[in-house]
Each structure stands twice: as C-alpha cells, then as structure tokens.
Amino acid sequence: METSPDTSVGIAGLKFKNPIVVASSECAANFRLLKNWTNRKIGAIVTKTFTSPAEFRIRVRPYQFPLNKFGKAYRQGGCLYSLAAPHVEDSETVKIQVAQMAEHCRASSVILIASFFEDPQNDDLWIRQAKSFERAGADMLELNFSSPSAAKVFSQSFDSAGHIISQVKKNTSIPIGLKLSPTLEPLELFIQACADAGLDFVTAHNAPSGIVVDVENEVPFGAPALGGYVMGRVFLPYSLGRIVRIRKIVDIPIIGVGGIYEAQDALQYILCGCPLIGIGSALYFKGPRILDEIHNGITDWMQQKGYGTLSEFQGKAFTHIKDAASLKSREKHPYTTPPDCPYIPIIDDELCNRCGICETTCIYNVFSVDKNKSMVLVHEDKCWSCGFCVGICPAGAIELRDRKSKQKLIWNNQGLAQSF
Numbered sequence: 083m084e085t086s087p088d089t090s091v092g093i094a095g096l097k098f099k100n101p102i103v104v105a106s107s108e109c110a111a112n113f114r115l116l117k118n119w120t121n122r123k124i125g126a127i128v129t130k131t132f133t134s135p136a137e138f139r140i141r142v143r144p145y146q147f148p149l150n151k152f153g154k155a156y157r158q159g160g161c162l163y164s165l166a167a168p169h170v171e172d173s174e175t176v177k178i179q180v181a182q183m184a185e186h187c188r189a190s191s192v193i194l195i196a197s198f199f200e201d202p203q204n205d206d207l208w209i210r211q212a213k214s215f216e217r218a219g220a221d222m223l224e225l226n227f228s229s230p231s232a233a234k235v236f237s238q239s240f241d242s243a244g245h246i247i248s249q250v251k252k253n254t255s256i257p258i259g260l261k262l263s264p265t266l267e268p269l270e271l272f273i274q275a276c277a278d279a280g281l282d283f284v285t286a287h288n289a290p291s292g293i294v295v296d297v298e299n300e301v302p303f304g305a306p307a308l309g310g311y312v313m314g315r316v317f318l319p320y321s322l323g324r325i326v327r328i329r330k331i332v333d334i335p336i337i338g339v340g341g342i343y344e345a346q347d348a349l350q351y352i353l354c355g356c357p358l359i360g361i362g363s364a365l366y367f368k369g370p371r372i373l374d375e376i377h378n379g380i381t382d383w384m385q386q387k388g389y390g391t392l393s394e395f396q397g398k399a400f401t402h403i404k405d406a407a408s409l410k411s412r413e414k415h416p417y418t419t420p421p422d423c424p425y426i427p428i429i430d431d432e433l434c435n436r437c438g439i440c441e442t443t444c445i446y447n448v449f450s451v452d453k454n455k456s457m458v459l460v461h462e463d464k465c466w467s468c469g470f471c472v473g474i475c476p477a478g479a480i481e482l483r484d485r486k487s488k489q490k491l492i493w494n495n496q497g498l499a500q501s502f
C-alpha cells in the first residue's frame with residue numbers, strides 16, 4: 083500500500099502536523115468558535131487579534147458584507163468588505179479563553195498562536211499581554227503590526243517595531259512573530275529591522291482595505307468607511323510578490339497568507355519557500371471542509387509528483403525568481419517593433435473553434451476570422467510577440483513560436499516562457 087506523504091513542518095523549534103494554519107479572524111475569537119476547526123486537517127490556529135484599550139475594541143454592526151451581489155468575479159473570488167475589528171472582550175475574559183483554547187489545541191496536537199496588538203507607544207502593555215498569553219499556554223505569539231492604527235505608527239518608526247519585538251522577546255520564551263500590513267514600505271528595511279530585533283517568524287499578510295459603492299442606491303455599500311479584506315483570491319499574487327521580496331533579504335520562516343482557496347494556491351506559497359500557509363476569508367465562504375480539501379489536494383499533488391516530504395519542494399520556484407532588471411539586461415530583442423518582433427502566434431487548426439476571441443482581444447489586430455468562420459488569419463507583420471493571445475484562447479489553440487523557424491516553441495501557457 084502506498085504511504086501518504088509526510089506534511090509535517092518544523093519551525094522555531096515547534097512541530098506542526100501539517101502546514102495549514104487558520105489565520106487570525108473571528109473564527110478563533112473564543113473557545114467555542116475555535117472548536118469548529120480543530121478536528122480538521124490543520125497544523126495551527128491563530129486567535130482573533132486581542133487588544134486591551136476599550137476604544138480599539140468597539141465593534142460596529144453589521145460588520146460583514148460579502149460582495150457576492152457585485153458579480154461572478156467577486157462571488158468566485160471570495161471578496162469581503164468587512165469592518166471586523168480587534169476582539170471585543172476585555173483582557174481578563176480573553177486570558178481565560180486563551181487558556182481553554184490552549185488546552186484544547188494541545189489535546190488536538192494543534193499549535194496555538196495568540197494574536198494581539200497594543201498601543202505602539204506602550205512597551206509595558208505589549209510585554210504584559212505577551213506574558214499573560216504565554217502563561218495561558220499559547221505556543222507562539224503573533225504581534226499584529228498590521229492593524230490600521232499600528233501599521234501607521236510602524237511605517238513612521240521602524241525603531242519602535244524593533245524595540246517592541248526585542249522587549250517582548252526578552253520577557254518571554256516562546257517564538258515571536260509579526261503580522262505584516264500589505265502596504266508597509268520600505269518593506270525590506272522594515273523586515274531587516276525586525277529580524278535584527280530577533281523575530282522568529284513573519285505572517286504575511288493581512289489584507290488591504292477599500293470601499294465599495296452600491297451604484298443602484300448611489301451610496302457606499304454597507305457602511306460609509308474603509309473596510310478590510312476586499313481583495314479575496316486576487317490578493318494572492320500581490321501577497322506572494324511581497325513574500326518573495328522578504329525572502330530575498332532575510333531567511334526567516336514565513337506564514338504565507340492571502341487569497342488561498344485551493345491546494346494549488348497553498349502550493350504556490352510553499353514553492354516560494356513558505357513553510358506554513360494561512361487561510362482567512364475562504365473559511366467564511368467555504369466553511370471548515372476547505373481545510374481538509376486543501377490538505378488532501380496538497381497530498382494528492384505530492385503523491386503525483388513523487389514527493390515524500392514538504393522540504394523536498396519548499397522554495398523550488400523561488401530559486402528561479404530574478405529581478406526584472408536582469409531580464410531586461412538579457413533581452414535579445416529589446417527594441418524591435420512589428421514586423422521584426424521575434425515570436426508569432428501559431429494556431430492549431432484542429433483545436434481552434436473560430437470563436438473569434440483572439441480577434442476581439444488582440445489590440446494589435448493580428449487575427450481575423452474569415453467570413454465563413456472556416457479559419458483564423460494571422461497577420462504576422464502586426465505582431466508584437468506579447469503572448470496575450472496564448473493565455474486568452476479558450477481552446478488552448480495558440481502557441482507563440484519563433485518567427486523565423488515557426489517551429490521553436492516560446493510560450494504555450496505552461497511553466498516559464500522559453501525566452502527566459
């Protein structure tokens with residue numbers, strides 16, 4: 083009988099059953115809610131972000147507005163406009179809840195990560211809360227530097243972020259990470275300052291905020307303020323891009339979060355080097371079963387590829403990523419214009435169904451379907467070798483090939499284009 087691949091992961095001296103993390107949200111706001119997830123295929127749960135000042139805990143209601151009514155792309159992409167804020171209960175109640183959560187997680191062999199954020203000017207409060215969550219039994223701490231008010235302070239003072247990390251580290255003995263804002267810049271300098279302060283892991287990222295207008299009613303949709311998590315699945319390439327930037331400068335374990343709805347999404351983060359991946363809004367749109375589906379999808383893929391452990395492929399795609407300037411410096415045809423561009427589309431007549439999408443979408447007017455819809459004419463002399471047609475053809479009938487030989491394959495929508 084074939085053995086199932088080993089998906090366990092070790093970071094910061096802790097062992098995770100598998101790489102799937104329930105990212106911070108109301109899903110783990112208290113003990114009762116946390117129990118919805120612990121019997122699923124997960125390695126860790128991050129609690130809802132807790133905070134002590136009462137003014138940060140005010141919750142307006144309603145606060146969750148899925149964007150389903152705005153069309154298929156929003157519906158399928160899991161876009162949510164949300165005014166969810168830090169947890170509402172006071173520190174004493176939270177401490178009791180975290181202790182119950184920790185005990186339950188320990189019995190389920192799930193790592194519990196306590197998320198919190200305090201006034202960036204008040205080190206003592208950060209230290210006090212960190213110690214109290216450690217005493218309550220949390221395995222790790224996630225300092226939420228991504229809440230809008232904290233992110234603003236930290237973007238103006240990297241020293242204060244480094245200072246809080248080193249103070250919390252000095253006063254506790256469990257691994258310390260931070261939750262990163264998706265807009266904080268300059269990212270490299272910030273991360274380096276935090277790594278220098280002794281950070282054990284980074285969770286990247288919280289989702290960007292925005293606003294949606296209900297055009298029919300001519301008012302902001304739901305609530306008249308900027309809310310979070312508006313990006314859904316399309317957030318993935320953005321979050322992943324910043325993770326690549328982080329990994330280029332520091333070797334620190336990253337929990338990759340943003341737009342994960344399927345196993346292939348999770349695998350993108352792992353292939354870029356993340357040992358763990360976090361799932362946020364998909365839990366709301368798909369329910370607990372998505373955790374098992376993603377885990378099963380990962381193990382199926384590993385089996386198909388012949389991988390026994392995650393470390394065999396973790397970071398494999400990352401090693402291919404260069405900076406854009408180096409691609410430009412090696413480009414063989416930097417200034418060509420039609421008709422001298424190096425690659426042209428070749429249509430497979432058997433696959434092509436003459437739908438005409440290439441004709442309508444090519445802004446260079448390279449394609450035209452003949453009157454009888456019997457063939458697609460390719461006006462090679464107009465082609466800029468951009469490759470758009472390859473990705474847009476619903477029948478997968480177009481390849482980009484070398485203009486001269488018409489044989490050498492350059493791009494067929496798979497993997498890396500041959501020109502790089």
Ligand SMILES: Cc1cc2nc3c(=O)[nH]c(=O)nc-3n(C[C@H](O)[C@H](O)[C@H](O)COP(=O)(O)O)c2cc1C
Binds near residue numbers: 106169361362
């Ligand atoms: C309703 C909701 C509440 C959230 N609350 C928190 C929070 O309290 N603390 C935090 O660090 N991130 C919070 N997040 C952000 C998620 O942890 C995650 O970073 C973000 O949603 C991006 O991941 P996703 O694309 O999988 O949703 C919340 C997300 C949602 C959808």
